[in-house]
Amino acid sequence: MRVGIGILGFGTVGGALLRKLVEEGSSVSTKTGLEIEVVRVAVRDLAKDRPVALADGVLTDNPLEVVNDPGVQLVVEIMGGEEPAGDLVAAALRAGKPVVTANKALIASRGEELIGIAGQSGVPLLFEAAVAGGIPIIRPLSETLAGEQIDRVLGIVNGTTNYILTKMTEEGAEYKAALAEAQELGYAESDPTADVSGADAAAKAAILASLAFGTWVGSDRVYTEGIEHIGATDVRIAAELGYVIKLLAVAENTAEGISVRVHPAVVPAAHPLAVIRGATNAVFVEGPSFHELLFAGPGAGGAPTATAVLGDVVDAARELLAGAQVAPPIRFQPGRVLDFESATTTWYLRLEVADRPGVLAQVAGVFADNDVSIKSVWQEGEDDGATLLLVTHANNEGRQRASAAALRSLEVVRDVAAVIRVEGAGPTPNL
Amino acid sequence: MRVGIGILGFGTVGGALLRKLVEEGSSVSTKTGLEIEVVRVAVRDLAKDRPVALADGVLTDNPLEVVNDPGVQLVVEIMGGEEPAGDLVAAALRAGKPVVTANKALIASRGEELIGIAGQSGVPLLFEAAVAGGIPIIRPLSETLAGEQIDRVLGIVNGTTNYILTKMTEEGAEYKAALAEAQELGYAESDPTADVSGADAAAKAAILASLAFGTWVGSDRVYTEGIEHIGATDVRIAAELGYVIKLLAVAENTAEGISVRVHPAVVPAAHPLAVIRGATNAVFVEGPSFHELLFAGPGAGGAPTATAVLGDVVDAARELLAGAQVAPPIRFQPGRVLDFESATTTWYLRLEVADRPGVLAQVAGVFADNDVSIKSVWQEGEDDGATLLLVTHANNEGRQRASAAALRSLEVVRDVAAVIRVEGAGPTPNL
Numbered sequence: 001m002r003v004g005i006g007i008l009g010f011g012t013v014g015g016a017l018l019r020k021l022v023e024e025g026s027s028v029s030t031k032t033g034l035e036i037e038v039v040r041v042a043v044r045d046l047a048k049d050r051p052v053a054l055a056d057g058v059l060t061d062n063p064l065e066v067v068n069d070p071g072v073q074l075v076v077e078i079m080g081g082e083e084p085a086g087d088l089v090a091a092a093l094r095a096g097k098p099v100v101t102a103n104k105a106l107i108a109s110r111g112e113e114l115i116g117i118a119g120q121s122g123v124p125l126l127f128e129a130a131v132a133g134g135i136p137i138i139r140p141l142s143e144t145l146a147g148e149q150i151d152r153v154l155g156i157v158n159g160t161t162n163y164i165l166t167k168m169t170e171e172g173a174e175y176k177a178a179l180a181e182a183q184e185l186g187y188a189e190s191d192p193t194a195d196v197s198g199a200d201a202a203a204k205a206a207i208l209a210s211l212a213f214g215t216w217v218g219s220d221r222v223y224t225e226g227i228e229h230i231g232a233t234d235v236r237i238a239a240e241l242g243y244v245i246k247l248l249a250v251a252e253n254t255a256e257g258i259s260v261r262v263h264p265a266v267v268p269a270a271h272p273l274a275v276i277r278g279a280t281n282a283v284f285v286e287g288p289s290f291h292e293l294l295f296a297g298p299g300a301g302g303a304p305t306a307t308a309v310l311g312d313v314v315d316a317a318r319e320l321l322a323g324a325q326v327a328p329p330i331r332f333q334p335g336r337v338l339d340f341e342s343a344t345t346t347w348y349l350r351l352e353v354a355d356r357p358g359v360l361a362q363v364a365g366v367f368a369d370n371d372v373s374i375k376s377v378w379q380e381g382e383d384d385g386a387t388l389l390l391v392t393h394a395n396n397e398g399r400q401r402a403s404a405a406a407l408r409s410l411e412v413v414r415d416v417a418a419v420i421r422v423e424g425a426g427p428t429p430n431l
Numbered sequence: 432m433r434v435g436i437g438i439l440g441f442g443t444v445g446g447a448l449l450r451k452l453v454e455e456g457s458s459v460s461t462k463t464g465l466e467i468e469v470v471r472v473a474v475r476d477l478a479k480d481r482p483v484a485l486a487d488g489v490l491t492d493n494p495l496e497v498v499n500d501p502g503v504q505l506v507v508e509i510m511g512g513e514e515p516a517g518d519l520v521a522a523a524l525r526a527g528k529p530v531v532t533a534n535k536a537l538i539a540s541r542g543e544e545l546i547g548i549a550g551q552s553g554v555p556l557l558f559e560a561a562v563a564g565g566i567p568i569i570r571p572l573s574e575t576l577a578g579e580q581i582d583r584v585l586g587i588v589n590g591t592t593n594y595i596l597t598k599m600t601e602e603g604a605e606y607k608a609a610l611a612e613a614q615e616l617g618y619a620e621s622d623p624t625a626d627v628s629g630a631d632a633a634a635k636a637a638i639l640a641s642l643a644f645g646t647w648v649g650s651d652r653v654y655t656e657g658i659e660h661i662g663a664t665d666v667r668i669a670a671e672l673g674y675v676i677k678l679l680a681v682a683e684n685t686a687e688g689i690s691v692r693v694h695p696a697v698v699p700a701a702h703p704l705a706v707i708r709g710a711t712n713a714v715f716v717e718g719p720s721f722h723e724l725l726f727a728g729p730g731a732g733g734a735p736t737a738t739a740v741l742g743d744v745v746d747a748a749r750e751l752l753a754g755a756q757v758a759p760p761i762r763f764q765p766g767r768v769l770d771f772e773s774a775t776t777t778w779y780l781r782l783e784v785a786d787r788p789g790v791l792a793q794v795a796g797v798f799a800d801n802d803v804s805i806k807s808v809w810q811e812g813e814d815d816g817a818t819l820l821l822v823t824h825a826n827n828e829g830r831q832r833a834s835a836a837a838l839r840s841l842e843v844v845r846d847v848a849a850v851i852r853v854e855g856a857g858p859t860p861n862l
Contacts, residue, residue, distance in 0.1 A: 016720075020578070020720070027578075027580070028578040030764070031577060031578050031579075031645060032577050032578050033762070128575065134721045134722065134724070135724060136567075136570075136571040136575040136576075136724070139567075139570065139571070139574070139575060140567040140570070140571070143570070143742060143745070143746060144559065144567040144570060144738075144739065144742035145567075145738065145742065146462060146463050146742060146745050147451070147458075147459040147462050147463050147741045147742070147745055148462075148738055148741070149458070214462060272706070272727070275703070275706055282725075288734070289447075289451070289734040289735065289737065289738045290565045290728065290729065290734070290735045290738040290739075291565065291728065291729050291732075291734075291735060292728060292729070293565070293566065293567070293726075293727070293728035294713075294725065294726070294727040294728065295724075295725070295726060296703070296724070296725040296727075297721060297722065297723060297724035297725065298721065298722045298723070301722075303719070303720040303721070303722075304720065304721045304722060306720065307575075307576065307579055307718075307720045307721040308575065308721075310578045310579070311574060311575035311576065311577060311578070314574070314577050314578055315574060318757045318758055319757050322753075322755035322756065322757045323755060324753040324754060324755035324757065325753065326749045326750050326753045326755065326757050327749055331464070333461070
């Protein structure tokens, strides 16, 4: 069966997708039973050389021509950016054309609205490639686990920061050196802000949380902290204590409400996420029925992302050709999204303190005053002072912050040199 | 939207599924938009106490009444065993009723025929729970990766043997002691043959290979070797050399043909499958586009398996209610399935040899005569002899066997004490 598709964008993912569809089309056809014909492709610059040769008249620099072409039955949006991508996707959906997108920023910002339009038009809007590019995670969350209670999602969803943190862990590199190497190798952009600030991961965390809990969470509700302040010292100390530092996307559904956040986290070395190295992504899902599931694979890259896009294209094309909308439109229920101050967190703190008797008693007193209890303490003496490492028990983020503020005002505390949250403690999962 | 289902079997998985559908039905309904009504349930013994109360007239001891009940629109087969399960599934499919099954033995033995009947009837036959119970792996293989080339699938798909091998690795236990403990804790049956012989894993390997490569592989074509002969000595030596011993399902698609096998394997400690502990299952998939994907989670257990069954029920119910068959019936292409002797393998050998000069030269000569090259050798001297540990380079299984046979005939070789294949060597994956 034949389906005509239009593609918005011809970058790395577009090149990989077109190579599959045009150059290896017959193999895709044998495997899926679908003849996917690329009818129109929108590019910014018609004059640029392209890695895959397309028939005359397929390329256009007007994306609306792709959306409106009567031969285009299904639209693939891989141009990126929020606009005009968002308006083009909305237009395609309103015209009754299924849309496949890899655009996490768009889904995080306008997802609720676009999913609503798709529902009204009775056509699918699929975005497997938007989170953790090459890993099939959206479909398991929204289909296989559709009837299940999901309590928690922990994810390494940004390859750049995981690459940098892996270098820091394995080679003792400082942040700046590891970032420079990531830039040299093409794992980080020349302006790395979106990655290292956690903004990219926050958009993905918002999408994961929305699907896992069935309540729409905008990325503006995601507490976001990057890795710029992580130093080699804490990476080394964490390793000595049996931990690894990762940038985690954390989505929790508790009795008090939903908490979604992205921040560096100290993770026990035995946790399955601790062994995820380099630019790889992984998502760890917890729930009472299925216990713990781990999905891991390439987080980005042209070919893996094109795989996810193609899977969605096949799925959407089959629905289109069957003339039926099988999955009901995703409906989000209202739910309470917690401010980060109300979320429950566990803290690792590194304090630079005076090396004299009674310091620990004063420090412990501050935690007690704020109702935060201390789980463990290590002390490293030095010539002119001492380093105190503490891990607290889980408590309200607000109370943990109040403790830190009070510590700063102690005369014996020279510096609260590092605050990193702890995740994934508790019994070691079997995977 | 309402759908009436019939269930064949009310064991552990049935209990967990009925708890979800009957006791937590409203939550399933909110999340999926489906009202799943349990119309009939077939049990062997009507007098037995059941953990979930069902309305009068729902239970029957005649499974055909479930299949034939006009109110049953969809059949869930969780009675296990090949017959009468197979004939009941075939009857339901012929009557145009979608079937969801968790029965790996049935799919491995009659899958091709039953998938064919489903295709003719235009209704889905879904079996997510049949392989690695709680892990969503069937759907990613058959949908997300539908258009992709898959080169290799490596899986830990039997929880009992992984539990036993984990005990042997972490506590130095001998096989018999670890098995006894697994039996005490309920991880192994009183007759553990199906698990420890590799037969259970072989059925799953056959299903994974068939879906991954699109060529039907019967479980009788799977070379199968169990873990009964694995001793604490080789587990310890493997650990010293940086390896872990796992029972692996291996499915490879090479230029020469398809190779599917289940055997104990020596796996590098840095491989993602090496860290899968206890009764957990994991499946590692390799292909040129998506590189490496890892799926891990609970391999069995009532609740996780019921999660997978419910995901399939929701999927099948949606297709049924949409009145459309969206995914085309799976069609298997003919393909060449290799005899194990023709497959490419890498061997770890432990030889007990005389401790005198020239032994290694003789041993190396035997390998050279068979065109097998040696990758590494370690020697451990003892009072009355020596232990020689060898890892070969990848070669034809037949040649490796010929080398072993020739070694046995050497006067200086007292015993070829262990032969374990090596898998997952090569560059360490980033996950």
